[in-house]
Amino acid sequence: MTEGETVTGGGVAGAAPSPPPAIEFRDISKAFGQVQANRAVSLGVPKGEIHGIVGENGAGKSTLMSILYGVYEADSGEVLVNGKPVRIRSSRDAIDCGIGMVHQHFMLVDNFTVLENVVLGAEEGALIESSIEKARAELARLEEEYDLRVDQDAVAGDLPVGQQQRVEILKALFRGAEVLVLDEPTGVLTPQEAKQLFRILDALKEHGTTIILITHKLREIMAVTNSVSVMRGGEIVAVRRTQDTSEEELAELMVGRKVRTGERGEAREAGDVALKVGGLTVRDAQDVARVDNVSFEVKAGEIVCIAGVSGNGQSELLQALAGIMPLNNGEFEAMGRSFSPDHPANPKLMRELGIAHVPEDRIRMGLITDFVASESAILGYQRDPSFLNHMLYRMDYLFGHCRKLMENFDVRPRDPSLRSANFSGGNQQKLILARELERRPDILLVGQPTRGVDIGAIEFIHRQLREYRDAGCAILLVSVELDEVMSLADRILVMFEGRIVGEVDGRTADERTLGLMMANAHEGATDRVTEEARL
Amino acid sequence: MGDAFLAVLQVGDATLRVATPLIFCAMAGLLSERSGVIDISLEGKLLASAFAAGCIAAITGSAWLALMAGIAVSVSLAAIHAFACVTHRGNQVVSAVAINFMVSGLTVVLGNAWFRQGGQTPSLDATARFMPITLPLADTIRPVPVLGPIYAELISGHNLLVYVALAAVPLTWWVVNRTRFGLRLRAVGENPHAVDTAGISVTLLRYRAILIGGALVGIGGTYLAIAQNAAFGREMSAGQGYIALAAMIFGKWRPWQAMGACLMFGFLDAVTIRLQGYDIPGIGEIPVQFIQALPYVLTVVLLAGFIGTAMAPKAIGVPYVKER
Numbered sequence: 001m002t003e004g005e006t007v008t009g010g011g012v013a014g015a016a017p018s019p020p021p022a023i024e025f026r027d028i029s030k031a032f033g034q035v036q037a038n039r040a041v042s043l044g045v046p047k048g049e050i051h052g053i054v055g056e057n058g059a060g061k062s063t064l065m066s067i068l069y070g071v072y073e074a075d076s077g078e079v080l081v082n083g084k085p086v087r088i089r090s091s092r093d094a095i096d097c098g099i100g101m102v103h104q105h106f107m108l109v110d111n112f113t114v115l116e117n118v119v120l121g122a123e124e125g126a127l128i129e130s131s132i133e134k135a136r137a138e139l140a141r142l143e144e145e146y147d148l149r150v151d152q153d154a155v156a157g158d159l160p161v162g163q164q165q166r167v168e169i170l171k172a173l174f175r176g177a178e179v180l181v182l183d184e185p186t187g188v189l190t191p192q193e194a195k196q197l198f199r200i201l202d203a204l205k206e207h208g209t210t211i212i213l214i215t216h217k218l219r220e221i222m223a224v225t226n227s228v229s230v231m232r233g234g235e236i237v238a239v240r241r242t243q244d245t246s247e248e249e250l251a252e253l254m255v256g257r258k259v260r261t262g263e264r265g266e267a268r269e270a271g272d273v274a275l276k277v278g279g280l281t282v283r284d285a286q287d288v289a290r291v292d293n294v295s296f297e298v299k300a301g302e303i304v305c306i307a308g309v310s311g312n313g314q315s316e317l318l319q320a321l322a323g324i325m326p327l328n329n330g331e332f333e334a335m336g337r338s339f340s341p342d343h344p345a346n347p348k349l350m351r352e353l354g355i356a357h358v359p360e361d362r363i364r365m366g367l368i369t370d371f372v373a374s375e376s377a378i379l380g381y382q383r384d385p386s387f388l389n390h391m392l393y394r395m396d397y398l399f400g401h402c403r404k405l406m407e408n409f410d411v412r413p414r415d416p417s418l419r420s421a422n423f424s425g426g427n428q429q430k431l432i433l434a435r436e437l438e439r440r441p442d443i444l445l446v447g448q449p450t451r452g453v454d455i456g457a458i459e460f461i462h463r464q465l466r467e468y469r470d471a472g473c474a475i476l477l478v479s480v481e482l483d484e485v486m487s488l489a490d491r492i493l494v495m496f497e498g499r500i501v502g503e504v505d506g507r508t509a510d511e512r513t514l515g516l517m518m519a520n521a522h523e524g525a526t527d528r529v530t531e532e533a534r535l
Numbered sequence: 536m537g538d539a540f541l542a543v544l545q546v547g548d549a550t551l552r553v554a555t556p557l558i559f560c561a562m563a564g565l566l567s568e569r570s571g572v573i574d575i576s577l578e579g580k581l582l583a584s585a586f587a588a589g590c591i592a593a594i595t596g597s598a599w600l601a602l603m604a605g606i607a608v609s610v611s612l613a614a615i616h617a618f619a620c621v622t623h624r625g626n627q628v629v630s631a632v633a634i635n636f637m638v639s640g641l642t643v644v645l646g647n648a649w650f651r652q653g654g655q656t657p658s659l660d661a662t663a664r665f666m667p668i669t670l671p672l673a674d675t676i677r678p679v680p681v682l683g684p685i686y687a688e689l690i691s692g693h694n695l696l697v698y699v700a701l702a703a704v705p706l707t708w709w710v711v712n713r714t715r716f717g718l719r720l721r722a723v724g725e726n727p728h729a730v731d732t733a734g735i736s737v738t739l740l741r742y743r744a745i746l747i748g749g750a751l752v753g754i755g756g757t758y759l760a761i762a763q764n765a766a767f768g769r770e771m772s773a774g775q776g777y778i779a780l781a782a783m784i785f786g787k788w789r790p791w792q793a794m795g796a797c798l799m800f801g802f803l804d805a806v807t808i809r810l811q812g813y814d815i816p817g818i819g820e821i822p823v824q825f826i827q828a829l830p831y832v833l834t835v836v837l838l839a840g841f842i843g844t845a846m847a848p849k850a851i852g853v854p855y856v857k858e859r
Contacts, residue, residue, distance in 0.1 A: 121733025
């Protein structure tokens with residue numbers, strides 16, 4: 001249990017001849033074409049520690065981990081495991097070196113049972129039955145040891161994401177992983193699930209497992225890691241003991257300049273009701289009510305956030321209000337018009353009325369990746385006569401229009417003729433926001449405005465949303481990021497299984513209450529749902 | 536009752552004979568598609584292996600050499616398909632259609648050049664073919680009521696390859712559901728990333744599935760040319776590769792269900808043969824063309840209407856590219 005000491009000791013260095021790091025990178029460089037993804041990266045991860053790696057998108061974290069897991073080979077440099085140089089050319093090599101990986105997008109076969117998923121690739125012999133039985137016993141032991149409980153015979157695809165993630169961890173442990181890499185593990189979890197995950201990670205650490213945690217959530221880094229390294233532009237720019245640093249310092253190191261996050265505007269009075277939703281119900285193709293009898297209001301000059309674990313009807317609600325999904329029941333009023341199943345909305349009409357929509361999935365609905373920026377910059381408004389010269393588009397004007405949007409919203413590179421796909425996620429999002437906000441809409445519907453967006457761009461987008469709010473725009477924002485919800489919202493509505501299960505004032509909201517509401521485990525709402533379930 | 540019973544048995548007998556190549560192709564398609572590779576080239580492989588078997592049987596007079604040739608040719612074509620679709624991540628439909636066209640033309644051209652019989656291969660003697668086998672005790676049991684005729688007429692009296700086809704179904708089921716290869720096969724068709732990150736080669740797995748499928752189709756083609764018939768005839772596969780693919784989809788990518796669908800198509804075929812020139816009370820004689828079209832019409836109807844929510848392997852048709 002020497003690991004135990006180094007864990008708690010943190011800063012106790014030099015007390016004993018320290019063992020070689022569990023993982024050491026030496027001068028790792030990797031380029032994709034012109035892009036230098038990793039530049040002479042050197043980093044040692046001490047045994048039995050939780051080490052965090054933070055950095056903006058494209059900082060090279062994922063590339064570094066892909067090299068460790070054998071997805072790519074480095075152009076130069078070497079990887080050492082327990083002090084011994086190794087050549088990792090495939091996932092098989094990595095597994096043999098005792099490295100396990102929990103990918104951001106789970107690598108599970110959805111229609112396999114948990115056991116089958118765990119056994120896959122680690123079978124003994126040509127028949128699977130004996131392997132399955134052995135795995136059953138081994139999993140039972142692992143579950144006991146680390147409190148990693150999962151129903152072994154459940155079909156993986158039916159499990160909630162938190163459980164799926166445990167299956168991924170079990171997969172790695174079953175293969176004898178001594179080093180566990182987790183890539184953005186909490187992105188899809190509720191705060192409670194995330195807490196459970198961190199408890200599991202602590203238990204793993206106690207047993208001597210080395211953990212590398214990749215995340216952009218600085219709070220998590222501060223809460224669970226022993227040490228942290230910061231990547232920027234393909235390089236490691238800093239390595240800190242967690243106890244010696246702060247969120248502010250890490251954010252600054254990541255971005256390379258001062259960042260101000262979480263600032264809130266002055267408390268202010270909201271205006272008249274701009275959007276009024278009453279008893280709205282939306283059913284999907286299987287006749288399941290995705291949005292179930294939802295009522296609320298959004299006033300001019302306020303930001304109302306819909307929080308919830310993704311997949312609880314927020315997307316459908318947003319699409320219904322944008323006129324994309326048809327209503328099955330109920331109605332909503334906006335801009336003096338009333339919409340109901342008999343008076344359906346449509347996206348064209350909504351835009352004409354001054355209701356702008358920034359869709360959740362920018363790649364599928366926000367823009368067309370094959371279009372150049374100037375084309376994506378008019379989508380939804382392509383009928384606007386000012387863009388047209390009779391039947392033809394005024395290309396020069398479109399370019400000028402796009403360049404103006406790019407300047408106002410700091411879209412980089414400022415090139416209207418660049419294909420939309422070639423912008424980073426944050427810049428795509430800024431372009432879409434620019435397109436929708438340029439017309440000064442009275443109501444703005446926004447879904448996941450900062451998903452996959454760099455911290456610098458997040459700051460910018462949040463500032464824009466606040467500015468428009470202050471200018472009197474009524475904003476309905478759907479987000480699964482609690483930090484975002486809490487820093488932007490004037491009021492927070494929590495959705496669970498299609499219903500609004502709670503409303504919280506944005507200024508007094510705390511994460512714990514919201515998390516419980518998102519899991520519908522808070523006082524009050526639980527009874528109602530279970531009662532209905534019993535009926 | 537005796538005549539009607541015998542007629543039923545004969546239809547059953549014919550069903551088996553017609554369904555045999557379908558079953559081989561369906562099992563082959565199943566392996567390929569469960570691995571995530573669409574296999575429309577069943578048709579081309581079937582025709583090519585029939586041609587190869589017909590040629591080799593005519594030249595050497597050996598049914599077994601002909602079988603080897605049929606399998607070899609079909610496996611080679613499967614290798615081309617795999618090379619295009621797996622190694623080079625080509626479009627799986629385009630590759631397969633190219634194979635089908637190539638075979639359709641080549642068999643006629645080569646057949647004409649080699650045998651000068653309008654694309655046919657020479658007729659074969661019984662020794663160069665797989666001939667019906669009478670199972671032990673068939674004649675002894677025949678007098679037993681009901682069971683006797685079933686055994687003697689329906690079960691006994693087929694050639695070896697029919698029995699191989701019937702054996703291929705439980706074997707395929709066992710391989711897919713009980714072996715390590717089967718587990719990985721099912722996984723790679725659903726989520727190749729999971730397979731890759733588990734340290735297994737996606738490419739190798741898909742190659743193996745496609746090549747084993749090629750061997751099965753090779754037996755089916757051989758059956759067409761030198762067991763069911765006594766020579767290769769141009770375009771003799773006549774869309775059976777496609778029908779088998781439909782049967783396999785109709786059977787939801789599962790061996791037993793796929794065999795059931797093959798038997799159903801075989802049964803329709805067998806019935807239509809008997810219906811030709813037969814007066815149906817109240818309707819009269821049904822035109823031959825209509826009867827011949829029936830299996831195809833039914834295919835469309837069944838596939839469109841009854842298949843329901845068939846869950847294809849999720850990764851089907853998508854070449855595997857490692858994630859960045």
